[in-house]
Amino acid sequence: MGLEVSDLRIRIGRRELVHGVTFDVPTGERLGIIGESGSGKTLTVLAVLGLLPEGATAEGSVRWNGRELLGLPDRDLALIRGKELGVVFQDPSSALNPIRTVGAQIGESLSIHYDLDRRELRQRVLAAAARVGLPDPEEIVRRYPHQLSGGQRQRVAIAMAVASGPRLLVADEPTTALDVTVQAGILRLFDDLVGTLGSSLVFVTHDIALLGAVTDHVVVMADGRIVESGRLDTVVDDPREAITAGLVEAARVAAWDGGPVA
Ligand SMILES: Nc1ncnc2c1ncn2[C@@H]1O[C@H](COP(=O)(O)OP(=O)(O)OP(=O)(O)O)[C@@H](O)[C@H]1O
Numbered sequence: 001m002g003l004e005v006s007d008l009r010i011r012i013g014r015r016e017l018v019h020g021v022t023f024d025v026p027t028g029e030r031l032g033i034i035g036e037s038g039s040g041k042t043l044t045v046l047a048v049l050g051l052l053p054e055g056a057t058a059e060g061s062v063r064w065n066g067r068e069l070l071g072l073p074d075r076d077l078a079l080i081r082g083k084e085l086g087v088v089f090q091d092p093s094s095a096l097n098p099i100r101t102v103g104a105q106i107g108e109s110l111s112i113h114y115d116l117d118r119r120e121l122r123q124r125v126l127a128a129a130a131r132v133g134l135p136d137p138e139e140i141v142r143r144y145p146h147q148l149s150g151g152q153r154q155r156v157a158i159a160m161a162v163a164s165g166p167r168l169l170v171a172d173e174p175t176t177a178l179d180v181t182v183q184a185g186i187l188r189l190f191d192d193l194v195g196t197l198g199s200s201l202v203f204v205t206h207d208i209a210l211l212g213a214v215t216d217h218v219v220v221m222a223d224g225r226i227v228e229s230g231r232l233d234t235v236v237d238d239p240r241e242a243i244t245a246g247l248v249e250a251a252r253v254a255a256w257d258g259g260p261v262a
C-alpha cells in the first residue's frame, strides 16, 4: 500500500522523456528524488499527481493505496488529489492568487474539505497560519501575497497543501528559490508536518544535502531513469554510480566552510 510506481514511461509528442521508472513509497515513509536538471524528476511527480502538461502521456502504473491512478478520469483524480494528496512546488506564487488575501486563500483550502461556519473557519485559518510558523497570524492573514517574503509565501502554500490532512505530500524543489537560512526552516517544517500528519512524503531536489533533514530513502534519476536507490545514508556514504558520487561531491563542495578538505 502507499504509492507504487511501476515502469512509468512519459512521452511528450514523439519523445519519450521518462523511460520506465519504478519506486515505492510505503505508507508513512519518506522518499527523496534527486538528479541533475532535466533528469525527469518533475515529470515523474506530475505524472503521479495526474498533472502532466497538455500533450504529455504516461504509461505503466501509478497505484495509490492499491488503486490505479493512470487513466482515471480528471474528475476522479481531482477528488483524490484534493483529499489525499498535497503538493508544494518550487515557486509558491504558482499556488497563490495575487489579488486575494493570504487568509482568504488558506480559508478556501480548508472550506473544500471541512464544513465550517465563519467563526470556526477564522479560527482554523489562524491556527493553520501559526502551525506553519507565520509570525503574527492575526495580522499576516490580512495581507496579500506580494506583502510577504518568499519564505513566508512558501509557508502559506504549505498551509494550503496540508489543509486537507493529505496522506501523501509531494514537494518539488520547495526550497530552491529561497536563501539558505530560510531553507533550513522550511525543511524543519516539512519534517514536523509530515511527522504530525503521519503522511508519506516525496521530496524532489537536486541537492542531496537537503534530504537528510526530511527523508530516509532516496532514488537517483539521470536521463529519465532511476540509476540508483536505497537508504539515504548508504547511498551518500557509498555511491555506486558516478552520477550519484557527483551529486554527493557537489553537496560537499557547497557545504565547504573554508576549512581544510578531509
Ligand atoms: N512541457 C514540456 N515539453 C517538452 N519537454 C519537456 C516538458 N517538460 C519537461 N520536458 C523535458 O523533459 C525532460 C525532463 O524534465 P523535468 O522537468 O522532469 O526535469 P527535472 O529533473 O525536474 O529538472 P529540474 O531539476 O531542472 O527541475 C527535460 O529534458 C525537459 O526538457
Ligand SMILES: [Mg+2]
Pocket: 041, 042, 043, 172
Ligand atoms: Mg524539476
